[in-house]
Amino acid sequence: MLVNVFIIGIGMIGGSLGLSLKESPIVNQVMGYDTDKTSLEKAQQIGALDCSVPFEEGARQADVVFLCTPPGTYPELITRMRPFLKPGCIVTDTGSTKQYIMSILGQLPNDIHVIGGHPMAGSEIKGINGADRYLFENAVYILTPREKTPDYAREFLIELLVATGARVKIMEPARHDELVAVISHIPHLAAVALVNSTGGEKDALIMAAGGFRDTTRIASSDPLLWEDILFTNRNMVMNKLDGLIEQLQDLKLALAREDHEHINTSLCRARSVRESIPRVHRGLLPGFCDIVCIVPDRPGIIAHIGAILGEKNINIIDIEILRVREGDGGTIRLGVLSEAAADEAVKALQSRGIKAWVR
Amino acid sequence: MLVNVFIIGIGMIGGSLGLSLKESPIVNQVMGYDTDKTSLEKAQQIGALDCSVPFEEGARQADVVFLCTPPGTYPELITRMRPFLKPGCIVTDTGSTKQYIMSILGQLPNDIHVIGGHPMAGSEIKGINGADRYLFENAVYILTPREKTPDYAREFLIELLVATGARVKIMEPARHDELVAVISHIPHLAAVALVNSTGGEKDALIMAAGGFRDTTRIASSDPLLWEDILFTNRNMVMNKLDGLIEQLQDLKLALAREDHEHINTSLCRARSVRESIPRVHRGLLPGFCDIVCIVPDRPGIIAHIGAILGEKNINIIDIEILRVREGDGGTIRLGVLSEAAADEAVKALQSRGIKAWVR
Numbered sequence: 001m002l003v004n005v006f007i008i009g010i011g012m013i014g015g016s017l018g019l020s021l022k023e024s025p026i027v028n029q030v031m032g033y034d035t036d037k038t039s040l041e042k043a044q045q046i047g048a049l050d051c052s053v054p055f056e057e058g059a060r061q062a063d064v065v066f067l068c069t070p071p072g073t074y075p076e077l078i079t080r081m082r083p084f085l086k087p088g089c090i091v092t093d094t095g096s097t098k099q100y101i102m103s104i105l106g107q108l109p110n111d112i113h114v115i116g117g118h119p120m121a122g123s124e125i126k127g128i129n130g131a132d133r134y135l136f137e138n139a140v141y142i143l144t145p146r147e148k149t150p151d152y153a154r155e156f157l158i159e160l161l162v163a164t165g166a167r168v169k170i171m172e173p174a175r176h177d178e179l180v181a182v183i184s185h186i187p188h189l190a191a192v193a194l195v196n197s198t199g200g201e202k203d204a205l206i207m208a209a210g211g212f213r214d215t216t217r218i219a220s221s222d223p224l225l226w227e228d229i230l231f232t233n234r235n236m237v238m239n240k241l242d243g244l245i246e247q248l249q250d251l252k253l254a255l256a257r258e259d260h261e262h263i264n265t266s267l268c269r270a271r272s273v274r275e276s277i278p279r280v281h282r283g284l285l286p287g288f289c290d291i292v293c294i295v296p297d298r299p300g301i302i303a304h305i306g307a308i309l310g311e312k313n314i315n316i317i318d319i320e321i322l323r324v325r326e327g328d329g330g331t332i333r334l335g336v337l338s339e340a341a342a343d344e345a346v347k348a349l350q351s352r353g354i355k356a357w358v359r
Numbered sequence: 360m361l362v363n364v365f366i367i368g369i370g371m372i373g374g375s376l377g378l379s380l381k382e383s384p385i386v387n388q389v390m391g392y393d394t395d396k397t398s399l400e401k402a403q404q405i406g407a408l409d410c411s412v413p414f415e416e417g418a419r420q421a422d423v424v425f426l427c428t429p430p431g432t433y434p435e436l437i438t439r440m441r442p443f444l445k446p447g448c449i450v451t452d453t454g455s456t457k458q459y460i461m462s463i464l465g466q467l468p469n470d471i472h473v474i475g476g477h478p479m480a481g482s483e484i485k486g487i488n489g490a491d492r493y494l495f496e497n498a499v500y501i502l503t504p505r506e507k508t509p510d511y512a513r514e515f516l517i518e519l520l521v522a523t524g525a526r527v528k529i530m531e532p533a534r535h536d537e538l539v540a541v542i543s544h545i546p547h548l549a550a551v552a553l554v555n556s557t558g559g560e561k562d563a564l565i566m567a568a569g570g571f572r573d574t575t576r577i578a579s580s581d582p583l584l585w586e587d588i589l590f591t592n593r594n595m596v597m598n599k600l601d602g603l604i605e606q607l608q609d610l611k612l613a614l615a616r617e618d619h620e621h622i623n624t625s626l627c628r629a630r631s632v633r634e635s636i637p638r639v640h641r642g643l644l645p646g647f648c649d650i651v652c653i654v655p656d657r658p659g660i661i662a663h664i665g666a667i668l669g670e671k672n673i674n675i676i677d678i679e680i681l682r683v684r685e686g687d688g689g690t691i692r693l694g695v696l697s698e699a700a701a702d703e704a705v706k707a708l709q710s711r712g713i714k715a716w717v718r
Contacts, residue, residue: 223626267582303665310659
């Protein structure tokens with residue numbers, strides 16, 4: 001069975017879905033709809049869509065509808081598409097919270113197969129310019145089917161998503177919202193609170209080393225988007241925020257009663273849990289091995305290192321400049337795919353007089 | 360006046376100080392002491408010390424003493440060196456908190472010039488192997504002179520530290536401890552609490568995308584070291600922890616009363632404060648400009664990009680692989696020194712068929 005896919009909202013997510021779904025052997029055509037003409041044109045240019053269609057026509061022809069607009073638009077879109085959808089059509093979305101969204105998608109009649117979706121991937125480039133055929137590769141992609149949705153519809157959507165390379169996981173909407181609250185929404189609020197705790201004091205900010213920057217990076221995200229996410233998962237966020245506050249109060253009490261053992265236990269537990277996070281770097285590659293090298297800081301040095309490793313057919317899959325100063329040496333971390341490759345890379349670099357070691 | 364420097368504790372910090380102070384025109388010799396023989400030998404090999412000396416001899420000859428051991432060892436070291444120190448000798452340290460440490464160093468007699476110190480820099484490589492002549496370059500280096508310390512002693516230490524390239528800032532010990540609590544100790548506890556809030560649940564951890572990893576990176580640090588830091592700054596940490604908890608409670612109440620405006624204001628304020636952090640990347644370079652490019656993922660591609668920019672004499676001062684997948688394209692961020700260089704780099708990359716833009 002070849003299906004017609006209808007993507008509503010052709011931005012970074014919608015565009016990326018289009019690019020990968022066009023590669024699927026079970027797709028007949030990918031149709032797109034957006035209120036922004038430029039995005040539609042760009043999407044067709046880069047091959048993310050077969051065609052752009054009027055909303056009604058898309059809804060009428062669709063076997064699978066992907067909602068890739070902000071969740072605030074869903075109620076209106078659902079109302080508009082409802083009269084035109086074929087019985088048996090799958091409607092799915094890509095929003096960040098699922099209970100609230102399922103209550104909206106749930107308004108569709110029973111002969112429409114409603115399956116919530118949340119791909120755990122994104123790009124720092126917004127809109128269609130951020131579209132990327134591999135955006136979802138190896139990323140976790142949560143699906144939350146409506147209770148009435150038959151298994152075959154769910155299986156069909158999973159088969160369709162194979163083209164994206166995502167790792168699909170089925171979940172209850174409430175469970176999804178609980179997990180994203182813990183792993184995403186609460187860390188976000190913590191970063192916001194940490195930054196605001198500085199009161200913006202200049203003296204404090206100039207002392208901000210890497211630790212503070214890392215911890216608060218997400219506080220630079222789009223406030224409007226996050227306001228929306230937080231309010232559509234409000235109860236869970238409030239609940240988990242209580243959990244974080246309790247953890248902090250527990251640490252404070254341990255400090256107050258000078259309970260070294262309790263502090264030490266908490267620090268050790270945090271370290272061991274954090275190190276158990278599956279090491280899929282940037283969400284996209286299996287475990288790899290790091291080497292560190294010290295190099296002079298001059299134009300071409302990255303090329304030089306790259307060439308030394310390229311000669312040995314060693315692929316650099318991650319690179320980070322740990323420290324650098326103009327006119328002199330820098331410290332660079334390189335990620336390669338295996339320990340054997342790391343050993344070989346170290347040898348190759350050392351043979352060219354570059355200080356290097358496996359981390 | 361040429362001075363004798365005596366460094367106690369030859370690890371990453373002590374070794375780095377030795378390497379840079381040896382370059383100072385006002386230094387006669389750098390003497391070192393450590394209970395670990397191997398560190399002393401290694402330090403002499405790499406040129407971080409002129410000689411290793413018995414403790415008493417070092418204390419006797421020293422014009423400036425640097426304590427670079429864990430603060431827990433200071434009381435004993437102070438007691439041991441006290442009978443041998445010359446009047447007018449400067450005693451300084453490198454510990455992470457200052458009020459508690461000044462109360463210990465303050466036990467030295469008035470004719471010894473006590474000046475607390477805290478270089479805001481570090482390396483992920485521990486011990487003497489992490490020693491680096493440029494570790495402190497452009498890093499903020501806080502000094503907290505004892506009240507009785509004469510200005511000329513303070514000025515002399517600043518002159519000596521010029522060799523490290525650090526940006527010296529004089530501060531009250533209490534002010535220092537307040538600022539590091541806000542910018543370092545509280546973020547650390549927040550990261551610990553966030554990680555422990557997950558309960559180590561596998562389902563949550565596999566959903567951890569870049570945001571969670573960044574926010575909790577510091578939770579992987581050495582628990583013993585941090586236990587020590589937190590307890591030597593206990594009152595300030597407790598105080599600022601209350602501040603963080605209040606911020607979180609304020610956010611929770613705003614969610615509870617569905618106060619969109621308040622949440623939005625908090626998110627916007629956090630973003631603007633975070634973006635005002637002086638952009639000295641990795642603490643070491645002036646503002647620079649980012650470009651992003653999309654490249655095929657194959658051995659040698661980093662070399663290829665490096666060569667294209669090297670040809671144009673454009674120095675890559677930062678590089679980050681944003682996304683990569685085996686056997687296909689990757690997205691790379693490159694930092695260069697100016698907007699002009701960024702424009703030129705984009706043109707050079709595009710002319711070789713590489714999709715690139717200024718970020």
